[in-house]
Amino acid sequence: MALPEKQPVQKKFIDPAAVKKSISQRLVVNNVTKVVFLIGLLFGLVVLGILLFGVIRDGAAWLSLDFLQNAPSRRPDRAGIYPALMGSIFLMLLIIPMIFILGVGAAIYLEEYAKKGRMTSFIEVNISNLAGVPSIVFGLLGLTFFVRNMGFGSTLIAGALTLALMSLPVVIVSSQEAIRAVPQAMRHASLALGASKWQTTFKVVLPASLPGVITGIILAVSRAIGETAPLIMVGAAIFIARAPEGIFSEFTALPIQIYNWTSRPQADFQGLAAAGIIILMVILLTMNSLAIWIRNRFSKRY
Amino acid sequence: MSWMKKTALITTVASIAVVGAACGNDKGGSSSSSDLSGKIAIDGSSTVFPIMEAVGEEYSIEQPDVDVTVGVSGTGGGFKRFVVGETDLSNASREIKEEEAAEAEKNSIEYTKLALAYDGLTVAISKENTWVKEMTLDQLEKIWLDPNVKTWKDVDSSYPAEPIKFFSPGKDSGTFDFFSEKVLEKKDMRKDVQLSEDDNVLVKGVEGTKGAIGYFGYAYYAENKDKLKEVPLSAEGKNAVDPTPETIQDLSYPLSREIYTYVNNKSLKDKKQVADFVKFTNENAGDLSEEVGYIKMPQDRYDENTKAIEDAMK
Numbered sequence: 001m002a003l004p005e006k007q008p009v010q011k012k013f014i015d016p017a018a019v020k021k022s023i024s025q026r027l028v029v030n031n032v033t034k035v036v037f038l039i040g041l042l043f044g045l046v047v048l049g050i051l052l053f054g055v056i057r058d059g060a061a062w063l064s065l066d067f068l069q070n071a072p073s074r075r076p077d078r079a080g081i082y083p084a085l086m087g088s089i090f091l092m093l094l095i096i097p098m099i100f101i102l103g104v105g106a107a108i109y110l111e112e113y114a115k116k117g118r119m120t121s122f123i124e125v126n127i128s129n130l131a132g133v134p135s136i137v138f139g140l141l142g143l144t145f146f147v148r149n150m151g152f153g154s155t156l157i158a159g160a161l162t163l164a165l166m167s168l169p170v171v172i173v174s175s176q177e178a179i180r181a182v183p184q185a186m187r188h189a190s191l192a193l194g195a196s197k198w199q200t201t202f203k204v205v206l207p208a209s210l211p212g213v214i215t216g217i218i219l220a221v222s223r224a225i226g227e228t229a230p231l232i233m234v235g236a237a238i239f240i241a242r243a244p245e246g247i248f249s250e251f252t253a254l255p256i257q258i259y260n261w262t263s264r265p266q267a268d269f270q271g272l273a274a275a276g277i278i279i280l281m282v283i284l285l286t287m288n289s290l291a292i293w294i295r296n297r298f299s300k301r302y
Numbered sequence: 303m304s305w306m307k308k309t310a311l312i313t314t315v316a317s318i319a320v321v322g323a324a325c326g327n328d329k330g331g332s333s334s335s336s337d338l339s340g341k342i343a344i345d346g347s348s349t350v351f352p353i354m355e356a357v358g359e360e361y362s363i364e365q366p367d368v369d370v371t372v373g374v375s376g377t378g379g380g381f382k383r384f385v386v387g388e389t390d391l392s393n394a395s396r397e398i399k400e401e402e403a404a405e406a407e408k409n410s411i412e413y414t415k416l417a418l419a420y421d422g423l424t425v426a427i428s429k430e431n432t433w434v435k436e437m438t439l440d441q442l443e444k445i446w447l448d449p450n451v452k453t454w455k456d457v458d459s460s461y462p463a464e465p466i467k468f469f470s471p472g473k474d475s476g477t478f479d480f481f482s483e484k485v486l487e488k489k490d491m492r493k494d495v496q497l498s499e500d501d502n503v504l505v506k507g508v509e510g511t512k513g514a515i516g517y518f519g520y521a522y523y524a525e526n527k528d529k530l531k532e533v534p535l536s537a538e539g540k541n542a543v544d545p546t547p548e549t550i551q552d553l554s555y556p557l558s559r560e561i562y563t564y565v566n567n568k569s570l571k572d573k574k575q576v577a578d579f580v581k582f583t584n585e586n587a588g589d590l591s592e593e594v595g596y597i598k599m600p601q602d603r604y605d606e607n608t609k610a611i612e613d614a615m616k
Contacts, residue, residue: 074356074594153388154343154373235345235383237371239355241362250341250371260374263348263500265525265595270502 055281059274067275071241072257076268081276084257086243087156087236088225088283091253094160095167095221102164103171103220104206104213110172111179112201124176131169138166139233147234154235157247162230167220174219178212179205211298218291222284228255254280338365340575345373346380346393347476348499349519350561352594353418354393357583360590364582368575377476378402381564387411390569390576394562395421395476396483412567414614416584416607419591420599422550423480423557424523426505426530430512433461436534436542439556442485445515449492454513468495469507469516475499480559481517505530517557520545521595550597561596567614580611 062076070080106127114120142162152158182205190200206213237250238260244251254276261273344354351374358370375383377394384392385406397415398406406413425442427434433454441458445451445466454461470491471477478497482488498504501518508516509529523532523545534542537556549555563583569576584607588598 071359071362072355073359074352074590154371232375235373235375237373238351239358239370239372241358241366241370250343250369260351263502264352265501265505265519265522267525 055274055277057274058271059276059278062271062275063278067272068279072239072260076266076272079269079272081254081257081279083240083243084252084254084276085279087240087251087253088255088280090156090244090247090251091160091163092221092225094156094247095164095224096217098160098164099167099171099220100217103168103217104175106168106172107175107179107213108201108206111176112197112205127169127172131173133169134229135166135227136229136233138162139230141165142230142234152248154237154250155248156244156251159231159234159236159251159253160247162234163224163227166227166230167224170220170223171216174216175209175213178209178216181212182208211295215291215295218287218294222287222291225253226255226280226284228253228259231256232259254283338575338578339367340573341369341371342391342573342576342579343371343389344391344393344563345375345383345389346391346563347377347395347561348374349377349395349421349476350393350418350563352521353561353587353591353596354391354563354583356590356594357579357586360586361579361582365575365578368579370579376474377479378474384413384564384566385409385411387566387568390566390573391580392564394564395559396479397562398564412614413564414567414570414610416563416565416580416610417560417599417603418563418583418587419561419596420550420553421559421561421596422520422545422555423477423484423517423559424520424545425515425517425533425535425557426508426523427516427533428508428510428512428514429529429531431464431514431531434533436536438536438542439485439538442535443487446486446491446495447489449494464513467507467511467514468492469504469514470495470497471501471504471518472497472499476561477517477519481557484557484559519595520550520597524595547597551600560599565611565614570611570614577611577615581608584608584611 066078067080068085069082070078071083072081073079110120110124114123139162142158142165146152146158146161147154150158152161186204186208187200190204191197195203231253236256237252238256240250240252258273258276258280261269261276264270344358351372354372358372361368361370372393373380377396380389380392380394381398381402383389385402386409392413398413425437445457446468451457451466453463453465455463457466470481482491496507498507501522504516504518505522505526508514509526515533523530532545534544535556536542540556543549543555545555545557550558565576565580570580571577584604588601588604592598
């Protein structure tokens with residue numbers, strides 16, 4: 001039992017004190033960053049929570065079936081959001097096919113067909129830049145081109161085309177990402193089996209990238225139907241007693257109606273605006289949940 | 303993609319479309335007593351909008367087949383569309399400007415001006431401001447023009463040295479134009495003014511700043527009497543007058559103003575629904591304007607309008 005004392009002094013390869021010091025430093029940094037990031041998260045959440053609380057507190061009392069079915073009115077208790085709600089839904093139904101065909105088409109061309117060169121990357125840079133252009137600029141474009149030059153007037157189709165143009169860059173970029181994520185091996189396999197380029201694109205690449213493409217489209221549409229500025233530029237009406245009847249009808253949309261109500265002097269209209277915000281929020285949340293569901297349902301198969 | 307998943311995806315997309323289409327079903331177009339149809343395009347001032355919304359609402363009960371649309375591009379924005387013939391009526395919180403009239407003439411657009419109601423531009427200060435009892439228009443002009451006026455002491459030496467903060471409607475609004483013409487004599491407003499297109503923002507600003515001064519339409523003051531204080535105003539050599547419905551109506555309040563709608567004469571002549579709507583507007587604008595916070599004009603002013611409409615239709 002005397003052996004332990006005879007043990008030679010081991011050379012210290014690791015100095016516990018130094019390690020401890022260094023580890024405690026790292027732990028401090030670790031904790032500090034954790035707190036910073038948590039604050040970052042909480043800041044957004046708290047602000048969102050306050051906003052939601054305010055909106056629901058002000059608006060919940062105004063929500064009713066009548067609110068969904070009535071036209072706007074000078075009397076807050078009779079005022080409803082029907083034409084605006086319909087306007088927004090019609091806009092959505094017009095925008096989705098437009099941006100699907102144009103956006104995905106452009107993305108497929110850029111990824112599958114276009115020769116990678118200076119010209120293509122120039123176009124791609126420009127598309128990415130377009131995604132950052134303020135929406136009101138698209139409104140101006142819509143006013144000059146669709147409303148005036150093409151002679152559509154301030155109609156649903158002019159509004160939808162304007163919003164579609166605004167959403168296109170985002171859709172093209174996200175579709176490109178999705179198409180790029182399809183493994184080359186899939187294309188090669190398809191081509192090796194004798195499929196043509198078009199067959200490969202349509203039957204292999206597009207289905208494989210569809211979840212990403214659709215997620216991008218839904219997010220772009222969610223943003224588009226929350227826009228006020230371009231629609232006001234295009235000349236969307238604020239008072240309109242009826243829902244649009246066709247693509248050449250005058251129209252209004254939820255954000256415009258909300259904007260109008262918030263600027264009225266009577267306090268009751270602020271409540272109506274809050275109720276309108278709740279409706280818009282429900283639509284947006286539904287769209288976003290749909291995007292998440294589609295992504296989870298159809299992704300990660302390759 | 304498997305057949306089932308494809309079906310699921312298609313179902314999803316289709317169900318969005320179906321939900322939309324189902325909601326799109328009209329609530330039943332009941333129209334029996336109506337004989338008019340067609341469109342009436344109205345745009346212009348957001349100040350006049352509440353009146354036109356009310357008129358449009360009542361009119362759509364009377365003539366459900368006529369599509370009335372009212373936009374709010376602002377007085378100037380509305381005239382831009384009006385003078386090229388895009389709209390039938392243009393709401394305005396000031397009179398048409400020379401440039402705009404010239405443009406209309408160039409496009410051979412003739413029009414008729416109809417006054418709809420009175421509004422009193424109200425100058426408001428914070429509740430905490432205990433020193434200002436009244437102001438003259440000259441005083442107002444001086445403080446809104448002169449960048450050297452920093453505190454209330456610069457306005458009157460008996461006032462405390464509380465910094466002044468200015469709140470004004472945006473430069474595109476007819477309210478700004480009116481103030482600029484009536485009070486500032488068209489000189490340039492000082493630069494450190496907080497501008498906002500949204501009058502509720504101005505109300506909030508004046509409410510929350512001890513040394514604030516701002517101006518907006520009477521309706522915004524009337525709805526916020528508990529949060530703001532109005533400033534009685536005096537024109538040169540007269541007593542200070544408080545903005546009230548009476549003083550605004552008899553024009554003794556110095557910043558009493560008329561608000562208008564301009565009608566395209568061609569629409570008036572050629573479109574039956576426009577003629578009918580304009581008459582309806584003239585008959586009902588007085589009462590409806592009271593409901594939305596403006597002040598009715600005396601009956602003879604509406605009679606003048608009736609005559610102007612008849613003349614224009616000849």
